[in-house]
Amino acid sequence: MLLSLLTKRYPGMRAWLTQRLTGLLMAIYSVVLLIRVLVLTPSSYDDWLAFSRPWWWRLATLIFWVSLSSHAWLGVRDVLKDYVPNVKIRMVLLKLVVLALWVYLVWITLLLCNL
Amino acid sequence: MMNSNRKVQSTNPKKVRPKNLNLFTIRMPINALVSILHRVTGCALFLALPLLLVTFQLSISSASKFQLVQDLMHSPIAKLIVLGLAWSFFHHFFAGIRHLAMDVHWATTLIKARYTSKVVFVLGGLATLLLAISWVF
Numbered sequence: 001m002l003l004s005l006l007t008k009r010y011p012g013m014r015a016w017l018t019q020r021l022t023g024l025l026m027a028i029y030s031v032v033l034l035i036r037v038l039v040l041t042p043s044s045y046d047d048w049l050a051f052s053r054p055w056w057w058r059l060a061t062l063i064f065w066v067s068l069s070s071h072a073w074l075g076v077r078d079v080l081k082d083y084v085p086n087v088k089i090r091m092v093l094l095k096l097v098v099l100a101l102w103v104y105l106v107w108i109t110l111l112l113c114n115l
Numbered sequence: 116m117m118n119s120n121r122k123v124q125s126t127n128p129k130k131v132r133p134k135n136l137n138l139f140t141i142r143m144p145i146n147a148l149v150s151i152l153h154r155v156t157g158c159a160l161f162l163a164l165p166l167l168l169v170t171f172q173l174s175i176s177s178a179s180k181f182q183l184v185q186d187l188m189h190s191p192i193a194k195l196i197v198l199g200l201a202w203s204f205f206h207h208f209f210a211g212i213r214h215l216a217m218d219v220h221w222a223t224t225l226i227k228a229r230y231t232s233k234v235v236f237v238l239g240g241l242a243t244l245l246l247a248i249s250w251v252f
Contacts (some may be wrong), residue, residue: 079158097161
């Protein structure tokens with residue numbers, strides 16, 4: 001079954017499938033975001049809060065961001081593997097990317113919780 | 116894909132073999148261009164994440180900060196950055212959809228792949244143009 005590819009037995013297939021599932025999730029979120037913007041046309045601060053505040057939208061945004069973290073990690077990891085041949089420099093950059101993505105995830109979580 | 120008149124030096128092992136990694140010596144077909152730009156735009160979007168978070172934080176923190184964001188968005192530099200990132204997003208989006216389609220074995224022949232590459236460029240450009248018309252002007 002397709003989902004068995006997500007287990008640790010197949011790290012390459014797992015990365016491949018994760019990249020696609022998270023991409024699909026983010027694509028759906030982006031389309032819903034576009035439709036909401038076009039329908040609700042938030043222009044004032046109050047509009048914007050009303051736009052961002054519904055619990056389900058905040059949850060969707062959090063799911064989007066978790067997907068984004070995983071998607072960006074796999075993508076940037078592959079790019080760094082391809083273009084930074086020096087192992088030491090690459091390891092430092094990879095750790096910085098992981099750190100940045102965790103900071104962003106905590107950051108957006110706090111923003112969404114306090115909205 | 117590779118430059119046809121590059122020197123092949125396999126007869127003498129002491130000589131440095133050409134790696135041909137200079138991008139300017141490689142003529143890229145449209146599929147390769149979509150692919151490399153998928154990477155470039157992905158990196159650009161990753162680098163733009165802190166900017167997105169700061170803007171979102173400002174926009175929800177108070178009415179005056181919201182106004183500040185709106186005022187900042189009126190500057191030409193901000194518009195250029197936003198449109199650049201918007202194009203990055205649209206290209207990444209459509210090229211990603213194309214990848215997903217190919218993963219389910221749709222449009223995998225060379226002719227179809229070339230055609231969908233053009234579609235990706237047109238849709239990305241069109242989406243950015245629509246945004247520019249509706250927001251910038």
